[in-house]
Amino acid sequence: MPLIIDRQPAADTWVRVDSEEGLKQSGDLLVDFALWLEHADQLKARDGRLGVVIDGDSELDPLLSDLDRLALVAVAFPSFADGRGFSLARMLRQHHGFTGEIRAVGDVTWDRLRYMARCGINAYDVPAERYSDDMLSAFDEITVCYQGAEDDPRPIYRQS
Amino acid sequence: MYIYNELDQQLIEQRAEQFRDQVRRYLAGQIAEDEFRVLRLQNGLYIQRHAPMLRVAINYGLLSSQQLRALAEVSRKYDKSYAHFTTRQNVQFNWPALEQVPDILADLAKVQMHAIQTSGSCIRSVGSDHFAGVFADEIEDPRPWSEIIRQWAALHPEFAYLPRKFKIACTGSRSDRAATQVHDIGVHVVNNDAGEQGFEILVGGGLGRTPMIGKVIRDFLPRQELLAYLEAILRVYNLWGRRDNKYKARIKILVQSLGVEDFRNRVEAEWERIKGGELTLTDAYVDRIKADFQPPAYDANAAADTSYAEKLASERDFAVWIERNTVPHKVAGYRAVTLTLKDYLKAPGDLSDVQMDEVADLADRYNFGEVRTTHEQNMVFAHIKQADLYPLWQALGELGLARPVVGTINDMICCPGLDFCSLANAETLSVARQVQERFDDMDYLYDLGDLSLKMSGCINACAHHHVGHIGILGVDKNGESYYQFTLGGSAAEDASIGKVLGKSIPLAEVGDTLQKILDTYVEIRDEGERFLDTVRRVGNQPFKERVYAANH
Incomplete structure (x- = not known):
């Protein structure tokens, strides 16, 4: 699927793993949260970078102590109406100091890109049928921010 | 009122253009129906029974006369020359075309108005006290x-x-x-x-x-x-x-x-x-x-006027209006005035373009150019000099905005109901007319005292029926409009949820039912006791017995 990283089209170097079979592959693995819980030690011992896919139902506590081992956290947006991922991304940055890539996966389309960016998501896995180069303009549709967020923590009253 | 700076202005202009592009992509088939629904709702745009409905924010119910004129102009240019003021102090246009909504938003942005988050699963416009200050x-x-x-x-x-x-x-x-x-x-x-x-x-x-x-x-x-x-x-x-x-x-x-x-x-x-x-x-x-909300430049000599006392003594209708529709102001010589958007047999909360323009002119002449909307679907002029009350009363009377019914059942709060809203299960506007026709004796209404009547056409409760002293909820029974009554609700500092009286009753019997409830109250109230307090004292039972007596 088309990928945008830091507002640019990008190639996806990650292998998405959703079954135990897949864990044996080499390279950068992006594994589902349940698989991570079960195989964390084995995964941490292997070569190659690691990423985990979380969603609004994931109980994140077991993951937090290993955040510095992760190069990527993918936040799933199961539908465009499910906004939990915005808070999850912000908390990863704001509370847990995660500095790696946060990638939106699932229902990721034009009209949520800017909000996602503001919440600390810097990569976007866009369904092929919804991708167009034009959508990169989404980030700059609105340039005024009343709130502080992860792109700029200063609310409007601290910006000058 | 709050004065927009460059950034505030830029934001609403950019938001209007963003929505224009969303409409363009939707019409080009690039955004699916259910996804566009979420996007348009975040801009206050519903698809209603007859046409789209656009809800425009009036933040904390505060409007300038210039903004009210702009609303009048929008209603003329894009709609059917009227607007509906809502129980959340906002305003709705019932007949815009989807393709024109971006232009409406651009027009509104010129007077610092917008429809940002007036609907949808997001943080809505913020409500506040219409008598602030x-x-x-x-x-x-x-x-x-x-x-x-x-x-x-x-x-x-x-x-x-x-x-x-x-x-x-x-x-x-x-x-x-x-x-x-x-x-x-x-x-x-x-x-x-x-x-x-x-x-x-x-x-x-x-x-x-x-x-x-x-x-x-x-x-x-x-x-x-x-x-x-x-x-x-x-x-x-x-x-x-x-x-x-x-x-x-x-x-x-x-x-x-x-x-x-x-x-x-x-x-x-x-x-x-x-x-x-x-x-x-x-x-x-x-x-x-805070600097943008400083009190206006009151006339220090306002209380010295003697014409007000003379008119009060000589014109009973004026005195009644003062008693019902105005309240004393903390500044001597001023009162705050409620404009009742409950004209006889008209839809509660509706104003025509002409009325909006005239109200804007009156606001400029008498009220420092300010207009407020209330959650009771009325408007407020918050700073009227006592010498201006009489000419204002006359002018409002000509506009149909001076019915002295504030706080009575004729000041009914009512959603648009089945006539306009696609969510509604039952008619509301015809019931409002039925109530107004039946209860048009002002002396009787005043004798009943403070009594809030709120009617919603469906369970979404836009008219807050649960917190009416009397609430009426429209329900659908096999395609017929029926009405369920609740008693004892309050939206004020003594807030409470009304209790259901009994099974719902048909459209034609709403007036009779209300009459029985009121008769019961008049019979059993203590001296000076409000309807709400009587219900709280005795419960629903006496009312229930009367309404559902055997002759039914």
């Missing part, structure tokens, strides 16, 4: 705080896709004229024992299918922490509010299922992590906002 017992004018909340909520990146809609109201007085206890969050300006000013925070009020009164989750919040605390509440709600069932998705259900203690603990834990940070309000910012 009028009464001496006010702790502080709540509107600067409402504006601060508005700015924080506008296009908040984290909270645009909440489980459900989210409504905040803010008051600065012990008297609650903004129905704060039936909002998702109620913000009350309070003083603590040390004499410091801050906020009491209520969470989890709301109407709809499961009406609830909000619970206090913090007695005292330091003022500079307001936004950090709101952010903590919204984050807890966004993460844990139910998303599997829209009837259980409001924050009131989360508060109920976790219990107030657990909910509070989660909010406080989140707040601990962010408090004292960037969200902390700065004095410079608060002062800048």
